[in-house]
Amino acid sequence: MWDSNNMRSFRLKWVLTAFVVFGIVGIFVWNTALSSTTDNFKQSFVPMRSQEKRTNCSCRPGPTFYKLENFIDKNELNQVAKRREAEYKQHLKRESSPLDTLLIAQPNSPLRYPIQGVTVPPLQTIIIPELSVQAPFEISYQVSLHATQGTLNTEVPGYEDEVQGRGEHVMNISTSTLDNLNHILNYITYTSTVYEISTADLVSFKFKQYWATFPILIRQPMMPKLYDPGADKKISSLVTITTKTFLRYDSVRRLIDSIRTFYPDIKIIVADDSFVPEKINGSNVEHYIMPPAKGWFAGRNLAVSQVTTKYFLWVDDDFLFTKETKIEKLVEVMETIPKLDVVGGTVAGNDFKFQLIYEEGGEEGGCLHQRNGHLKNLPGFPACVVTSGVVNFFLARPEPVLNVGFDPQLNRVAHSEFFFDGLGALLIGSCGDVSIGHQPAVQSQGNEMNKMYRKFRTNTNEQFKMKLFMYYFKNHLKCFSKN
Incomplete structure (x- = not known):
């Protein structure tokens, strides 16, 4: 029979053997589970997305209503619709962003992570801030991180056995203590591996049954483009007056004379597409000659493209400055609210x-409704409101306006179309306490020059149909209404 010492020795050997065996099995199970977790993480751990297909919009009734496909030749409609759909898909690819993804935060999660404000220049590396796990005691702690447009690493030396996937899209961390885990998480780095100037990566973070997703913005910083207002900050250093003329030289000269009454030294830019250009005299007047009858919006583009001041003031060539034409008031609004364009x-x-109400719609296209009025009051300026479109007398910043642009296809009657194109890109205000006058209409209908002007001023049926075609194709609309 064994004595008690032999029995204790046997039991000790048995316990040690069992510990080693179960340890090896545990490591195998952990590695297998880790591999399975990683695979599942890659395959099924994706953020919840708004997968709902865009629903068709409803056209709002109004005194003016256009179902746009009715103005396209029936024999061509099918091919036009196919071309439009192909271009629209390209548009969606350009405009889509990972930030459009719907992200849902789990309740009572032990995960700590940044929810916004993490930005990395393309192909550069940053430390992801504020990653940690706040969990009760566990025998071991396993965490997984997953990126798609960059790689993950840690700046903590050592921990070779605890960290798997350094420099890869998926990183797995396994530690025996929470302190070690959080120490490693404090120094997790993200390296952008895809060069895009503005996108985002949605990084996934998982511990046990808990998961989270947070965005890392990948953005190339832009250099500022600042305009020097001058030491004196005179209006002439801040604002250029722009206009477009066609045949109406008497009108544009009266406009310039009225400007000089109140602003003697401000720069004036005139874009001119008359058939036989006449010289426009005056100090600090820039006169740009265009191809004959090139058009209304082409002239706007030209005039604004030559502005070198912080703002430009758009006026029609038959307006008149009065004592109520206080450019300073409009400048004050723009300077106080820098987000205004x-x-x-x-x-x-x-x-x-006017207001613009737009629904994106489905495959048939979007719905646009224009109605009079404004959206909200402009804080701090009782006479001003926020709106979607304004009259042909406005102060604006050159760069955002040129980014939207004036479509040169619109060479006759056009105005609202600029604001259609700028919807969502331009923040627009309107102030009722700054006014400009309008010159009396020319009375001599027999005048040959006036007849020619009216010929080019009036929309033809072809021009009208072309405009509706642009709404249908370029703006991807199925209907347009206004009151």
């Missing part, structure tokens, strides 16, 4: 401001 005034007391 455009602020309009009134013409002979009329502001013509």
Whole structure:
């Protein structure tokens, strides 16, 4: 029989053997589970997305209503619709962003992570801030991180056995203590591996049954483009007046004379597409000659493209400056609210401001409704409101306006179309306490020059149909209405 010492020795050997065996099995199970977790992480751990297909929009009734496909030749409609759909898909690819993904935060999660504000330049490396796990005691702690447009690493030396996947898209961490885990998490780095100037990576973070997703913005910093207002900050250093003329030289000269009454040294830019250009005299007047009858919006593009001041003031060539034409008031609004891109005034007391209500719609296209009025009051300026479009008398910042652009296909009657294209890109205000006058209409209908002007001023049926085609194709609309 064994004595008690032999029995204790046997039991000790048995316990040690069992510990080693179960340890090896545990490591195998952990590695297998880790591999399985990683695979599942890659395959099924994706953020919840808004997968709902865009639903068709409903066209709002109005005194003016257009179902746009009705104005396209029936024999061509099918091919036009196919071309439009192909271009629209390209548009969605350009405009889509990982930030459009719907992310859902789990309740009572032990995960700590940044939810916004993490940005990395393309192909550069940053430390991901504030990663940690706040969990009760566990025998071991396993965490997984997953990126798609970059790689993960840690700046902590050592821990070779605890960290798997250094420099890869998926990193797995396994430690025996929470302190070690959080020490490693404090120094996790993200390296952008895809060069895009503005996108995002959605990084996944998993511990046990808990998971989270947070965005890392990948963004190439832009250099500022600042305009020097001058030491004196005079209006002439801040603002250029722009206009477009066609045949109406008497009108544009009266406009310039009225400007000089109130602003003697401000720069004036005139874009001119008359058939036989005449010289426009005056100090600090820049006169740009265009191809004949090139068009209304092409002239706007040209005039604004030559502005070198912080703002430009758009006026029609038959307006008149009065004592109520206080450019300073519009500048004050723009300087106080830097996010504003455009602020309009009134013409002979009329502001013509309007709202745009847009629904993206489905495959058939979107729905656009234009109605009079404004959206909200502009804080700090009782006479001003936020709106979607304003009259042809407005102060604006050159760069955002040129980014939207004036479509040169619109060479006759056009105005609202600029604001259609700028919807969502331009923040627009309208102030009722700044006004400009309007010159009396020319009375001599027999005048040959006036007849020619009216010929080019009036929309033809072809021009009208072309405009509706642009709404259908370029703006991907199925209907347009207004009141």
